Amino acid sequence: MSERIRVGVFGSDGKVGQAIVDAVEAADDLEFTVGVDKGDNRSALVESGTQVVVDFTHPSVVMDNLEFLVGNGIHAVVGTTGFDDERLAQVRSWLEASPGTGVLIAPNFAIGAVLSMRFAAAAARFYDSVEVIELHHPHKADAPSGTAYRTARMIAEARAEAGSKPMPDATSEELDGARGADVDGVRVHSVRVAGLVAHQEVLLGTQGETLTIRHDSIDRTSFAPGVLLGVREIGSRPGLTVGLDDLLDL
Numbered sequence: 001m002s003e004r005i006r007v008g009v010f011g012s013d014g015k016v017g018q019a020i021v022d023a024v025e026a027a028d029d030l031e032f033t034v035g036v037d038k039g040d041n042r043s044a045l046v047e048s049g050t051q052v053v054v055d056f057t058h059p060s061v062v063m064d065n066l067e068f069l070v071g072n073g074i075h076a077v078v079g080t081t082g083f084d085d086e087r088l089a090q091v092r093s094w095l096e097a098s099p100g101t102g103v104l105i106a107p108n109f110a111i112g113a114v115l116s117m118r119f120a121a122a123a124a125r126f127y128d129s130v131e132v133i134e135l136h137h138p139h140k141a142d143a144p145s146g147t148a149y150r151t152a153r154m155i156a157e158a159r160a161e162a163g164s165k166p167m168p169d170a171t172s173e174e175l176d177g178a179r180g181a182d183v184d185g186v187r188v189h190s191v192r193v194a195g196l197v198a199h200q201e202v203l204l205g206t207q208g209e210t211l212t213i214r215h216d217s218i219d220r221t222s223f224a225p226g227v228l229l230g231v232r233e234i235g236s237r238p239g240l241t242v243g244l245d246d247l248l249d250l
């Protein structure tokens with residue numbers, strides 16, 4: 001049997017981090033090394049010979065964690081959100097100085113969420129209107145969600161490629177925020193309600209019909225299979241990979 005991959009977790013006491021530690025410990029081909037949460041000494045990741053670190057922390061600390069990991073030649077699988085083009089460019093420039101290292105950043109590791117983003121992008125050109133509604137637990141720091149941001153950008157790109165017309169919208173008087181955020185011309189609405197985990201609907205409409213594409217994560221274990229796939233693959237994918245799509249051959 002080949003050697004087990006040595007895996008650490010940033011944010012190991014957090015809601016998703018705990019589910020990932022459990023999943024790594026349950027996998028025969030992986031070995032859990034170190035969990036690092038707020039205030040812990042992260043040098044233990046280097047001293048323990050950790051090969052891959054999974055990060056589920058907070059948008060305000062993830063860049064610092066990534067600079068540390070890439071600087072130490074440790075591969076990273078990142079679920080933490082808050083990545084825009086500027087942040088991605090920064091990660092690419094760190095990776096240029098560490099050419100053997102791989103970083104995977106995915107706004108959603110649930111397989112159904114990845115598929116639903118693809119379905120939405122594929123459907124977008126057939127409809128006059130497309131809006132995104134994301135619904136989450138009220139402890140979430142960022143709005144819109146990373147998933148909704150990426151979904152909206154994929155929809156906008158697909159519509160631009162197809163030469164779609166601007167979406168119809170007669171709104172001329174508006175209370176601030178009533179029409180949601182504008183992400184590349186696609187409206188995104190963020191709902192925060194106790195009891196929810198992570199949910200998203202893409203609403204598409206044209207003459208006489210609507211199509212709703214909905215995904216629900218009803219438990220945080222939904223993110224674990226995608227994360228473990230990333231952990232197993234990232235060592236053979238140097239550089240930056242964004243989204244799980246390539247790893248799923250989509």
Ligand SMILES: NC(=O)C1=CN([C@@H]2O[C@H](COP(=O)(O)OP(=O)(O)OC[C@H]3O[C@@H](n4cnc5c(N)ncnc54)[C@H](OP(=O)(O)O)[C@@H]3O)[C@@H](O)[C@H]2O)C=CC1
Pocket residue numbers: 010011012013014015016017036037038039056057058059061078079080081082106107108109110146223
């Ligand atoms: N890509 C995906 O599939 C998914 C992404 N996410 C994203 O993952 C992130 C975390 O989500 P969630 O688990 O719900 O959040 P939690 O707040 O439950 O967990 C984050 C953990 O990270 C800790 N932390 C804060 N700063 C550091 C640091 N510098 N080093 C190590 N640990 C730190 C926090 O500690 P403390 O509480 O003391 O601050 C907390 O224990 C969010 O950005 C969320 O959007 C979530 C689900 C799925």
Ligand SMILES: O=C(O)C1=N[C@H](C(=O)O)C[C@H](O)C1
Pocket residue numbers: 081107108136140141144145146147148197198199
């Ligand atoms: O904070 C969360 O919970 C989630 N965050 C990710 C996002 O912002 O898209 C993924 C999922 O929606 C859960």
